[in-house]
Amino acid sequence: MHLVVPRQLVFPGDVVATAESRVEGPVYLDNGKYRSLVVGLVEFREDVVVIVPLEGTYRPKKGDLVVGYVTDVLATGWEVDVRSFMPAYLPVSEALHKHVDLETTPLTTFLNIGDVIVAKVKDVDLTDEYPIILTLKEEKVGKVERGTVIEISPVKVPRVIGKKGSMLNTLMELGCDIIVGQNGRIWIRCRDVKDEVFLASLVKKIEAESHVMGLTDRIKTEIEKWKTGKT
């Protein structure tokens, strides 16, 4: 049984549903009832109740696409900052396709401190010394050379993507490259720098107004206005 309504604001400890219902998000079971762990909004996706937190740090999941900064070069890999409360690790074997001799080739020839990478989370194991393992052996990942990285709250990422990518498709109408990292870092690259600045402001708008209805339509009109203003 659901004990909440869509778009309701819940607080830590609030009862969301009884144990037999399907609930996703930050909740816990207490005496046969699901209770919320965060201040969040309620969403219904088919018969699943989803609690969407309104604040919080990035929690890595297997398969997430993230934008990270290289913070350290270790003996057999790199330490990467992915905005989590734990450091991430990118081993050499997951970064390069061919074998390299680590005794003769310094790792800094591939990636150095301060470099920006788009990576996939290969595994998360909270009992490991480095709980997050990254990989570059996937499509659309690798070192980033140009463009801008903007940071938004990680909990607002689903809103930037939208339902089945609807918001992202709207943003794509500007003809820019966009990669939305699940950790709240968004990499954009446009031919025109002015477009890049405008796109960054749109993403910030989505972040600020993420919980207000009709956002996609407002973003659409902003893009139309920008386009007609340019020609």
Next chain:
Amino acid sequence: MKKPPVPLFQNGVRADGRAPDQMREVNITVGIVSNADGSAMVSYGATTAVAAVYGPREMHPRHLSLPDRGVMRVRYHMAPFSTKDERKSPTPTRREIEISKILREALEPAVVLEQYPRSRIDVFIEILQADGSTRVASLTAASLALADAGVYMRDLVIGVSVGLVDGAVVLDLNGLEDQYGEGDLPVGYMPNLKRFTLLQLDGAWTRDKFLEALNLAIKGAEFVYQKARDALKSKYMTIAEDIYGR
């Protein structure tokens, strides 16, 4: 025992005109420290506490981190200008160090630290003005700041104090009653789970008075909890109003 300058309890009315079961004016604001990940300001009458939460973030130095859960560090501090008479020295006193510890222990049952291995959560609490019940105001502020930071919590922790003044059980002690009263019972309460996380007792109490005080504390905590919910709500609703108002 010292004699109070004014009668503390006369004809069922307290020195500041309150009924025995009446809180002082409660004001709560969430998200006032923009540098912090989460923050809150709570005032019970003149007593004002600000709490700011940083984290969860990586623990440095690393050897202090725990492999299976996060570490919460709480610092309770009174501003030099917070007291009535003499300026308080800004150095942490023995009392402040103790209150920091009991506040940490009162928050730990609510915070799901197992979700944050090898990391730390820092909670800073500053008392801007002290007029009794500072530790319970701090507790409310700290739990709201944690919720504002998005830290996983089983419930909010609400702090209220009850006391024994001239033989009567009263809610939310002010500085005067704290100083001259016969007993004092600070309480930390989780209103949804109906569980206590802090229970300290000072003075000589009978069993009946203690149970009466405990029930009064729950009543007070539920009153403060509603104010706390409204404060959290208004933070997210103001953004909505900004857009619809245009």
